[in-house]
Amino acid sequence: MTNSYILKKSVKSLPLNWYYDLKQYEKEVGKVWKSEWFYACHEDNLKEPLSYLTLQVSNFNILILRDKKGLVSAYLNTCRHRGSILCKEKEGKLKTNLLVCPYHQWSYNASDGSLVKTSSIITPKNFKKSKRGLIKVKMKIWNGLIFLNFNNKKKWNSKKVFVDYSSAFEKLKVQHYKVGHVWKKTINCNWKIFWENYSECLHCPNLHPELSDLVPIYGRRLVDVKDDPQWKELIKEPHPKYQGGLRKGSETWSTDGSAQGHKTKYLEDKKNFPGYIYMTTWPSMFLAIFTDHIRLVRVLPLSSETTEIMSEWLFQPKTIKDSKYNKKKVVDFAVMVMQQDSDACELNQKGVHNPIEQPGVLMPEEYEVKKFHDWIKKRI
Ligand code: FES
Ligand SMILES: [Fe+2]
Structure with a gap:
């Protein structure tokens, strides 16, 4: 034996x-x-700038996108206004480098997730735009394979x-x-x-x-x-x-x-x-x-x-x-x-x-x- x-x-x-x-x-x-760490997909699934895909993990939904310069990032697919889902489709291509919420049309920068514009008539003094960017999901691209982690503190070790x-x-x-x-x-x-x-x-x-x-x-x-x-x-x-x-x-x-x-x-x-x-x-x-x-x-x-x-x-x-x-x-x-x-x-x-x-x-x-x-x- x-x-x-x-x-x-x-x-x-x-x-x-x-x-x-x-x-x-x-x-x-x-x-x-x-x-x-969990696997999302090979980078080649996001072939062109501005292409994106979404991923369901239990009740969570993640948006992975390639910005206009070709950089890939991942966000929780949730608008920071009142929590609507941001990208409804499983995959697609943005028209510009902006992510626009389908509900009240807040828009976010696709390169860093920052909030660009709300749709309100005035911006209240106590409203901090900088605090309302999309939530990033920790990502590691290893040999072209995209891995994600909900825990920001986790280190990568292949x-x-x-x-x-x-x-x-x-x-x-x-x-x-x-x-x-x-x-x-x-x-x-x-x-x-x-x-x-x-x-x-x-x-x-x-x-x-x-x-x-x-x-x-x-x-x-x-x-x-x-x-x-x-x-x-x-x-x-x-x-x-x-x-x-x-x-x-x-x-x-x-x-x-x-x-x-x-x-x-x-x-x-x-x-x-x-x-x-x-x-x-x-x-x-x-x-x-x-x-x-x-x-x-x-x-x-x-x-x-x-x-x-x-x-x-x-x-x-x-x-x-x-x-x-x-x-x-x-x-x-x-x-x-x-x-x-x-x-x-x-x-x-x-x-x-x-x-x-x-x-x-x-x-x-x-x-x-x-x-x-x-x-x-x-x-x-
Ligand atoms: S929930 Fe997205 S703009 Fe209102
Ligand atoms: Fe089998």
Whole structure:
């Protein structure tokens, strides 16, 4: 059993009411979502000056925009007059460098959020315009990825923000990548159910037959070579079922295993590159690096029992410009897998309401689920 990752004992899962109880949900919003860094999107989603997008995190709404000079900033999407939402649309483009409230038309400078003008007939002496600017949300743009934090005091540390930080990522210069496709879905489940599903492969052979064929070790309900107590013996077997990595002859996660567009030289030259590298940042995002693209999946709670996922496919600029580039194979494959996982999450959510006092249980392969539970428990 030495050096195997798996749990040696079964351990309690979380209480079932943690997946729907409103008090528990509010606690998690306060202690997790209002205090941890969460992912918004790749900068390339704001392609031109004056473009903006809005983001829903539970009951909070955030506005991210690129001003006329190209600088990106994030604000709470609320007018400082009487609290109307400022930008109603999910995304759009401002006509000028001003944000105008749709209610009584106060206007704000898009570059710094300062209040430019009210619509009142006079300005009372005791009214301080300087105190009525938009509220900034702390932001960090890391390699082109926009991260936000409701807690202004939080410092950024990429090695701590990611639970499984890989230095390979910083070599790729992802700030130059382009967003080739975006896909969104609302799943009827608590946000933690999404992460639990993501963290294990016990469900892989029955729910992801195509993925288990492409990544043979998943077909054994394992995610890592070291999940098998006998791994030191089995690693001598040449089959990817024991070695990890992709099915022979496959290059990426796509419907037929073929890569699309241009491959990344750094990854191709990398010793022992298994065909994919994952990086995870709880509570909001994981990304998967493939030789021809990067896929990011953002996870945001909308309510105690609904979660929005958003996936972005990033490609190198030369791939996007290539007339032979066909993103369909990589997009279709990942959407199929995400759809299968979403269905599983909804099944899970449907079962948690029954009056069962005892929590569920985690089995040996679910060590990553335990790690996630420990992470949550430490914060609430
Ligand atoms: S609430 Fe925005 S101008 Fe009145
Ligand atoms: Fe899955």
